[in-house]
Every structure is written in structure tokens, then in C-alpha cells.
Amino acid sequence: MGIMLVDDPAHDGETKRGPGGPRTQVKEGGGSDTCEVTYTDPEAVAQVRKKLIDSDLAHELAGLFQVMADATRLRIVSLLAERELCVCDIAAALEMTQSAVSHQLRVLRMMQLVKFRRQGRMAYYSLDDDHVLKLYTQGLDHLGHTSGGATGPEKER
Amino acid sequence: MGIMLVDDPAHDGETKRGPGGPRTQVKEGGGSDTCEVTYTDPEAVAQVRKKLIDSDLAHELAGLFQVMADATRLRIVSLLAERELCVCDIAAALEMTQSAVSHQLRVLRMMQLVKFRRQGRMAYYSLDDDHVLKLYTQGLDHLGHTSGGATGPEKER
DNA sequence: TTAATATATGAACGTTCGTTCAAGTATTCA
DNA sequence: TGAATACTTGAACGAACGTTCATATATTAA
Numbered sequence: 233m234g235i236m237l238v239d240d241p242a243h244d245g246e247t248k249r250g251p252g253g254p255r256t257q258v259k260e261g262g263g264s265d266t267c268e269v270t271y272t273d274p275e276a277v278a279q280v281r282k283k284l285i286d287s288d289l290a291h292e293l294a295g296l297f298q299v300m301a302d303a304t305r306l307r308i309v310s311l312l313a314e315r316e317l318c319v320c321d322i323a324a325a326l327e328m329t330q331s332a333v334s335h336q337l338r339v340l341r342m343m344q345l346v347k348f349r350r351q352g353r354m355a356y357y358s359l360d361d362d363h364v365l366k367l368y369t370q371g372l373d374h375l376g377h378t379s380g381g382a383t384g385p386e387k388e389r
Numbered sequence: 390m391g392i393m394l395v396d397d398p399a400h401d402g403e404t405k406r407g408p409g410g411p412r413t414q415v416k417e418g419g420g421s422d423t424c425e426v427t428y429t430d431p432e433a434v435a436q437v438r439k440k441l442i443d444s445d446l447a448h449e450l451a452g453l454f455q456v457m458a459d460a461t462r463l464r465i466v467s468l469l470a471e472r473e474l475c476v477c478d479i480a481a482a483l484e485m486t487q488s489a490v491s492h493q494l495r496v497l498r499m500m501q502l503v504k505f506r507r508q509g510r511m512a513y514y515s516l517d518d519d520h521v522l523k524l525y526t527q528g529l530d531h532l533g534h535t536s537g538g539a540t541g542p543e544k545e546r
Numbered sequence: 547t548t549a550a551t552a553t554a555t556g557a558a559c560g561t562t563c564g565t566t567c568a569a570g571t572a573t574t575c576a
Numbered sequence: 577t578g579a580a581t582a583c584t585t586g587a588a589c590g591a592a593c594g595t596t597c598a599t600a601t602a603t604t605a606a
Contacts, residue, residue, distance in 0.1 A: 285467035310442035
């Protein structure tokens with residue numbers, strides 16, 4: 233992750249502001265080049281900082297979306313949305329190796345998107361709750377609303 | 390991406406099934422080791438295959454979640470949920486460099502999660518639509534429902 | 547017991563990702 | 577015009593990811 237900047241919410245002592253105009257330039261710190269922070273609108277910064285999501289929570293949430301951010305795992309979710317399946321059949325439906333599928337199921341399991349039960353030597357997987365499906369369909373919804381061509385993101389340059 | 394397995398939906402000719410029992414072993418292909426597919430329950434596989442999300446769509450959806458799968462970008466979203474902001478103030482609120490923020494805004498922009506308007510030399514960013522926020526809050530919802538300790542995913546071994 | 551099956555997992559390999567650094571554009575001010 | 581500002585972008589570097597391969601565990605069948 234490299235040298236992450238500090239995420240101190242109780243940091244407002246530094247928020248010196250200009251004479252009164254809304255367009256003020258303020259350099260933070262004495263002049264250390266580790267973090268070049270230039271306030272353009274100190275009031276706006278102060279306002280949104282209160283609503284800024286906690287850094288730890290942001291990382292946790294990012295982890296959840298990360299789990300959803302893989303085509304293989306999404307395809308697994310689309311299968312499990314239909315019915316409970318054993319690893320073997322998921323691999324068959326996806327035409328992938330059991331190993332690859334098992335690795336991905338582990339990821340889904342660790343973020344509690346799927347659960348499983350053992351029966352003999354097989355493991356039957358299913359979706360853990362409907363939050364997963366909500367996220368899934370909400371995501372599809374977004375694609376439907378934004379995509380003109382849908383194949384790729386906006387090509388701009 | 391390495392040697393990806395074929396994702397041919399019209400592939401059911403291969404679905405030979407056993408005498409009648411639900412527990413049948415079927416090897417696909419003559420014996421090529423490129424794709425070891427062992428059907429345990431051919432009916433289940435055939436059933437869920439119909440509902441299997443298209444591979445291209447899965448990749449597209451994965452791309453959307455990918456964009457949401459970063460703490461910095463989520464923190465930006467949490468700021469823009471409050472109000473429109475220029476790059477400079479986002480950087481200030483996050484205590485990150487403008488460069489890093491600009492790179493991430495580009496990612497959000499390309500997936501059409503944020504839009505921006507130019508005013509003089511500044512660029513004011515805002516959320517593109519409320520789908521983004523829905524995904525965001527839905528994600529937080531999921532965390533609230535699953536996390537006992539919430540800090541990390543299920544520790545299992 | 548041995549062999550086969552169903553799944554899990556560690557290491558490795560190539561790819562992707564997010565940040566930093568060093569430019570580069572475009573606008574404003576003197 | 578030249579300097580400063582606001583933002584963008586390409587290259588590079590280390591970290592993280594997804595698959596493959598080989599192996600390990602556990603259950604069932606012979």
C-alpha cells in the first residue's frame with residue numbers, strides 16, 4: 233500500500249482560512265513536501281469532511297465490492313441464485329477446473345456471500361443472504377442505465 | 390488472462406447422462422486434459438446453465454464493481470454524496486495528492502459514476518446518478534448484516 | 547487396506563492495480 | 577508576455593489478484 237497518508241478526522245485545527253473570500257489558498261504545514269494540500273474552498277472541505285466515510289469502513293466496503301469484482305465469481309453467483317450446487321457442478325457449468333472454482337468459492341465464503349453444507353464428500357454451496365443478489369441486480373441495473381454501447385466504459389480522450 | 394476456457398452456451402450436445410440415477414459421472418471430451426469436467430448431476434448443470442450470466446456481461450459488471458472496490462474511490466463517493474467538489478478540495482479532504490485523486494476520478498468518470506463541469510481552471514465533480522449511491526448504501530447494508538466484528542472477513546481454517 | 551472421488555490449499559506465474567514522480571495542457575493574473 | 581494555478585497523464589514500482597499445477601485431506605467403494 234506504500235506510504236498511506238494519515239487519515240485523522242480531528243484535524244480541523246489546521247483549517248485556517250483567508251480574510252473572508254470563498255476562494256482562498258492555504259498551504260498546510262510549514263512546507264513539508266510529503267503532503268501538498270491546497271484548500272481552494274476551506275468551508276466546503278470542512279463541510280464534506282464531516283461526512284467522509286471512515287477509512288477502515290471504506291476499506292471493508294472496498295473488500296466487499298472487490299469480491300463482486302470478478303467475472304468468475306459473478307457467474308458463480310448467477311448460478312447459485314438459481315439453486316444450491318456442489319463444487320463439481322459449478323465447475324462443469326462454468327467449464328473451469330474445480331481448483332479454480334474452489335479458490336473463488338473460498339473468497340466468496342470468506343466475505344460471507346455464500347454458505348455451504350457438507351453431505352458426504354461433497355460440499356453444496358448456496359447464497360448466504362439476499363443482500364448479495366440485491367447488489368448483483370443493482371449493479372446490472374446501473375449498467376442498463378448508463379451503457380450506450382454497454383461493451384466498454386466511456387471512451388474519452 | 391492466460392488460456393481461458395471456452396464459454397459456449399450452446400454446448401448441451403455433450404450432456405450425455407447416465408442410466409437414470411441422479412449421481413452420474415461423465416467425463417467430457419475424449420480425454421483431453423485441458424478441461425476436466427465431471428458432471429455429478431447433469432440435470433442440475435443443465436438447469437443452471439440456462440440462467441448463467443453471459444460472460445461478456447459478467448466482465449462488464451465485474452468492471453463496475455471493480456471501480457467501487459477501492460477505499461479511495463469510495464471515500465471520494467462519500468464526499469460527492471454531500472456536494473459537488475473540485476479536485477483540489479477532494480484532495481484536501483482526503484489528504485492525498487491531486488495526482489492520485491485525479492487518477493481515481495478518471496476511473497470513476499470512465500465508468501460513468503461521476504460527472505464534472507469545467508469552470509475556469511477548476512473541474513467540479515459530482516455523482517453521475519443515484520445508482521452509485523444505491524450501490525454504496527447497499528454495500529454498507531451488507532456489512533451491517535454480516536459483520537460480527539466487522540473488521541475482517543470470516544476467519545476460517 | 548487400497549483405489550477412487552470431492553474438495554481444499556500452497557506456491558508460482560503473469561497480469562492488473564494504485565500510488566508516486568515528472569512531465570504536460572489550459573486558464574488566470576500581473 | 578511570463579509566472580502561477582488547477583488539473584491531467586504517462587511511466588515506473590511494489591502490491592494484490594486469478595489461474596494453474598501439484599499436493600493434501602476426507603469420504604466412499606471395492
